[in-house]
Amino acid sequence: xxxxxxxxxxxxxxxxxxxxxxxxxxxxxxxxxxxxxxxxxxxxxxxxxxxxxxxxxxxxxxxxxxxxxxxxxxxxxxxxxxxxxxxxxxxxxxxxxxxxxxxxxxxxxxxxxxxxxxxxxxxxxxxxxxxxxxxxxxxxxxxxxxxxxxxxxxxxxxxxxxxxxxxxxxxxxxxxxxxxxxxxxxxxxxxxxxxxxxxxxxxxxxxxxxxxxxxxxxxxxxxxxxxxxxxxxxxxxxxxxxxxxxxxxxxxxxxxxxxxxxxxxxxxxxxxxxxxxxxxxxxxxxxxxxxxxxxxxxxxxxxxxxxxxxxxx
Amino acid sequence: xxxxxxxxxxxxxxxxxxxxxxxxxxxxxxxxxxxxxxxxxxxxxxxxxxxxxxxxxxxxxxxxxxxxxxxxxxxxxxxxxxxxxxxxxxxxxxxxxxxxxxxxxxxxxxxxxxxxxxxxxxxxxxxxxxxxxxxxxxxxxxxxxxxxxxxxxxxxxxxxxxxxxxxxxxxxxxxxxxxxxxxxxxxxxxxxxxxxxxxxxxxxxxxxxxxxxxxxxxxxxxxxxxxxxxxxxxxxxxxxxxxxxxxxxxxxxxxxxxxxxxxxxxxxxxxxxxxxxxxxxxxxxxxxxxxxxxxxxxxxxxxxxxxxxxxxxxxxxxxxxxxxxxxxxxxxxxxxxxxxxxxxxxxxxxxxxxxxxxxxxxxxxxxxxxxxxxxxxxxxxxxxxxxxxxxxxxxxxxxxxxxxxxxxxxxxxxxxxxxxxxxxxxxxxxxxxxxxxxxxxxxxxxxxxxxxxxxxxxxxxxxxxxxxxxxxxxx
Numbered sequence: 001x002x003x004x005x006x007x008x009x010x011x012x013x014x015x016x017x018x019x020x021x022x023x024x025x026x027x028x029x030x031x032x033x034x035x036x037x038x039x040x041x042x043x044x045x046x047x048x049x050x051x052x053x054x055x056x057x058x059x060x061x062x063x064x065x066x067x068x069x070x071x072x073x074x075x076x077x078x079x080x081x082x083x084x085x086x087x088x089x090x091x092x093x094x095x096x097x098x099x100x101x102x103x104x105x106x107x108x109x110x111x112x113x114x115x116x117x118x119x120x121x122x123x124x125x126x127x128x129x130x131x132x133x134x135x136x137x138x139x140x141x142x143x144x145x146x147x148x149x150x151x152x153x154x155x156x157x158x159x160x161x162x163x164x165x166x167x168x169x170x171x172x173x174x175x176x177x178x179x180x181x182x183x184x185x186x187x188x189x190x191x192x193x194x195x196x197x198x199x200x201x202x203x204x205x206x207x208x209x210x211x212x213x214x215x216x217x218x219x220x221x222x223x224x225x226x227x228x229x230x231x232x233x234x235x236x237x238x239x240x241x242x243x244x245x246x247x248x249x250x251x252x253x254x255x256x257x258x259x260x261x262x263x264x265x266x267x268x269x270x271x272x273x274x275x276x277x278x279x280x281x282x283x284x285x286x287x288x289x290x291x292x293x294x295x296x297x298x299x300x301x302x303x304x305x306x307x308x309x310x311x312x313x
Numbered sequence: 314x315x316x317x318x319x320x321x322x323x324x325x326x327x328x329x330x331x332x333x334x335x336x337x338x339x340x341x342x343x344x345x346x347x348x349x350x351x352x353x354x355x356x357x358x359x360x361x362x363x364x365x366x367x368x369x370x371x372x373x374x375x376x377x378x379x380x381x382x383x384x385x386x387x388x389x390x391x392x393x394x395x396x397x398x399x400x401x402x403x404x405x406x407x408x409x410x411x412x413x414x415x416x417x418x419x420x421x422x423x424x425x426x427x428x429x430x431x432x433x434x435x436x437x438x439x440x441x442x443x444x445x446x447x448x449x450x451x452x453x454x455x456x457x458x459x460x461x462x463x464x465x466x467x468x469x470x471x472x473x474x475x476x477x478x479x480x481x482x483x484x485x486x487x488x489x490x491x492x493x494x495x496x497x498x499x500x501x502x503x504x505x506x507x508x509x510x511x512x513x514x515x516x517x518x519x520x521x522x523x524x525x526x527x528x529x530x531x532x533x534x535x536x537x538x539x540x541x542x543x544x545x546x547x548x549x550x551x552x553x554x555x556x557x558x559x560x561x562x563x564x565x566x567x568x569x570x571x572x573x574x575x576x577x578x579x580x581x582x583x584x585x586x587x588x589x590x591x592x593x594x595x596x597x598x599x600x601x602x603x604x605x606x607x608x609x610x611x612x613x614x615x616x617x618x619x620x621x622x623x624x625x626x627x628x629x630x631x632x633x634x635x636x637x638x639x640x641x642x643x644x645x646x647x648x649x650x651x652x653x654x655x656x657x658x659x660x661x662x663x664x665x666x667x668x669x670x671x672x673x674x675x676x677x678x679x680x681x682x683x684x685x686x687x688x689x690x691x692x693x694x695x696x697x698x699x700x701x702x703x704x705x706x707x708x709x710x711x712x713x714x715x716x717x718x719x720x721x722x723x724x725x726x727x728x729x730x731x732x733x734x735x736x737x738x739x740x741x742x743x744x745x746x747x748x749x750x751x752x753x754x755x756x757x758x759x760x761x762x763x764x765x766x767x768x769x770x771x772x773x774x775x776x777x778x779x780x781x782x783x784x785x786x787x788x
Contacts, residue, residue: 003575004564095365095540099553103364110365155577257578309577 007311012093013163112139169242261308382779401653440627450750512554
C-alpha cells in the first residue's frame with residue numbers, strides 16, 4: 001500500500017473518532033448546564049479546555065456560554081477542531097484513499113459529510129442540540145460499522161483502526177486530565193461529598209455511565225472512575241483497552257509485513273505503563289503526571305508510526 | 314442551426330413514427346407514469362451525490378463539487394449502426410498511432426508532401442524529446458476518445474480526436490450503473506450490450522503495453538494531479554476499478570532506472586503509468602521546471618525503456634485542430650483505405666483561398682483556435698454579435714494560421730425527460746477506445762452529452778450540458 005494511503009486512512013479515522021468525541025463532550029457539558037441552577041461557566045470552560053481549543057475560543061468569543069461554546073465546537077470553520085471541520089477532513093482523506101475503501105465505507109463517509117454539513121448549516125438552537133449530537137455520533141458509528149462489516153482484515157484495516165484507537169486514547173486521557181482536579185481533592189478528603197454531578201460528567205463524556213453502574217452499582221467514587229477509565233480493558237474507551245487494540249493492530253502489521261519497526265517498541269513501552277498496574281499506585285504517583293506522560297507517549301507513537309510506514313516521505 | 318427543421322431526431326422519424334432501435338424502449342416509456350419517471354430522475358441525483366460522482370469546479374469555495382445532470386432517457390444505437398462506427402473508429406485510431414510513430418521517426422508523410430512540414434515542426438503539441446523514441450509495444454495512444462456528431466441516418470462526423478487524455482469514461486460506466494439500479498426491468502426486456510468490462514479491458518491493454526524490463530505481473534498506477542483536479546473522481550474511480558494504485562508525483566521517484574512508488578514497506582517499482590497529468594507537467598527536469606505535479610527524471614527513465622507511459626508524451630500532436638483537417642489524408646496514407654468516418658468540412662485559414670471564403674461567410678461558420686480547447690477562443694457565427702464578428706475578422710487577418718473554420722452542423726437530437734414530457738435536445742457522442750500492441754478494443758457505448766437547453770448546441774458539462782446512458786443493442 002502507498003505510504004500516503006496509509007496516512008490518509010489513519011487520519012480519516014482519527015477525524016471520525018474526533019467528531020464523535022466532540023459530540024460526547026458537548027453532551028456532557030450541556031447536561032450539566034441543564035441540571036445546574038447556577039451558571040455553568042466553569043463547565044463550559046472545561047469543555048473548551050478538554051477539546052484543546054481554549055486560545056482559539058477566547059480569541060473568538062468573550063464569554064463562556066452555551067450558545068458560544070456549542071457554535072464554536074460544532075460549526076466554526078476557523079476552529080480546526082470543530083465537528084464541521086473534522087468531518088470535512090475525514091471526507092477529504094476518504095477521497096484521497098478511496099481506492100482502499102469498500103464502496104460501503106466510502107458512501108457512508110460521503111453521506112455522513114453531506115448529512116452533517118446540512119445539519120450544521122445554521123446555528124443550532126438549544127432545543128435541537130440533543131438531536132444534532134445524536135446525529136453526529138450516529139454518523140461516525142455508521143462509518144465504523146461499514147468498516148467492520150465490509151473491509152478485509154489487512155494492513156488497510158489496521159491503519160484505520162490505529163487512527164481510531166490513538167485518537168480515542170488521547171481523548172480519554174485528556175478528559176481525565178482536565179477533570180483530574182475534580183478527582184484529586186476528594187482523594188485527600190475521603191468521605192467528603194463532592195458534587196456527584198461532576199463525577200458523572202466524566203463518565204458521561206465517555207458514554208461510560210451505564211457501563212460503570214453495571215460493574216460498580218451506584219458507588220460512584222473517584223478512584224473507581226479512574227480505575228474504570230484507565231485500567232479496565234473491558235471498557236472500550238479506557239486507556240488500557242485502546243492500548244491493547246493499538247498493540248494488536250501493530251502486531252498484525254508486523255506479522256503481515258514480516259518486519260518489526262521502532263513503533264512496536266514504542267507501544268510496548270506504553271503497554272508496560274498500564275499492564276499489572278493498580279489504580280492506587282497510579283494515583284499515589286500522581287494522576288496528572290501519569291496522564292501527561294501518557295498523552296506525550298501517544299504523540300510520540302503517532303509520529304513514529306508515520307515515520308515507520310512512510311506516510312509523508 | 315438549431316431551428317428544429319432539418320435536424321435528425323434519433324427516436325422519431327419525420328412523420329412521428331418511432332425508429333427501429335427505439336421501438337421496444339418507446340413501448341416501455343409510453344406505458345410509464347410520467348410523474349413516476351420524474352421522481353426517478355430526482356432519485357438519480359441522490360444516487361450520484363451519495364456515491365460522490367462529481368466534478369470539481371475551480372475557484373468556487375462554497376460548492377466546489379458539482380454533479381453533471383443526468384437524463385434518464387437513453388440514447389440508443391442499433392448493432393448495425395454501431396459496427397459501422399466501430400470499424401471507422403478502429404481505422405482512425407490505427408492511423409493515428411501509425412502517424413505518431415511516423416512523425417517521431419522517419420516523417421514519411423511529410424516527405425510524401427501529404428502534411429506540410431511546418432505544421433509539425435512549428436506545432437507546440439509536437440514534442441522534440443520524443444524524436445526517435447519508440448514506446449514499449451509501439452503504442453503511442455492507448456486510451457482514445459473520438460467525438461462524433463450525427464446529422465442523419467448514416468451521417469456521422471468526427472468532431473475531434475482525443476488522443477492525449479480523454480476523460481468521461483467513468484460517467485459512461487456510472488450512467489449505466491444508475492440505469493441498472495433505477496430500471497432493472499428495462500434491461501431484461503431490451504438486449505443492451507454491456508460496458509462494464511471497460512476497467513478490465515483498460516487494465517489488460519495497459520498490462521500488455523508493459524516495458525520489457527517488467528517481469529511477472531505488471532504493476533500499474535494511475536497518476537493524478539491530485540484531489541483538487543476537476544477529474545479526480547474519474548482518476549480514483551479507474552484506479553479502484555482496475556485494482557491499480559492511485560499516485561501523485563510526490564509518491565514517486567527514480568530509483569535504479571525505474572519509477573518507484575513510496576509504499577508502507579519502502580519503494581516499489583512500477584511498470585505502467587496511466588497518467589492524467591499533461592505532458593508539460595510530467596517532468597520538471599525535462600519540461601516545465603516549476604511543475605510539482607510530475608516526477609523529476611521520469612522522461613529519462615521512459616526513453617531508456619524503464620516505464621510505459623499511457624498515453625505517450627507528444628501524442629497531443631494527433632488531436633491538434635490543425636492536424637484534424639488532414640485526418641482524411643492521414644487515414645488514407647497509413648491504412649491505404651478510404652476513411653469510413655467523415656471529417657467535418659474544415660477551412661484552414663492559413664490557405665489564402667480558404668481565408669477569403671471564411672472572411673466572406675463568418676456569420677455562417679464556427680471559427681476555432683487551432684490550439685484552443687474547451688470552447689475558448691471560439692466564434693459561433695450564427696449566434697455571434699456584429700462586434701464579435703468584427704473582432705474575429707481582425708484576428709483572422711492578423712494571424713490566419715491560428716484558425717480553422719467549420720460549418721455549423723445540424724446535430725441530431727434525442728429526447729430528454731422534462732416536466733412537459735419528452736422534448737428533443739442536441740447530443741454528441743464520445744466512444745472510448747483502448748489500444749494495446751496486439752489489439753484495438755472499443756467499448757460498445759460511450760458518453761452521450763446532451764444540451765439541456767432547448768435549441769442549444771452546447772453540450773459541454775462546464776456550460777450546462779448533461780449526460781445520457783448510451784445503449785448499443787445486441788440485436
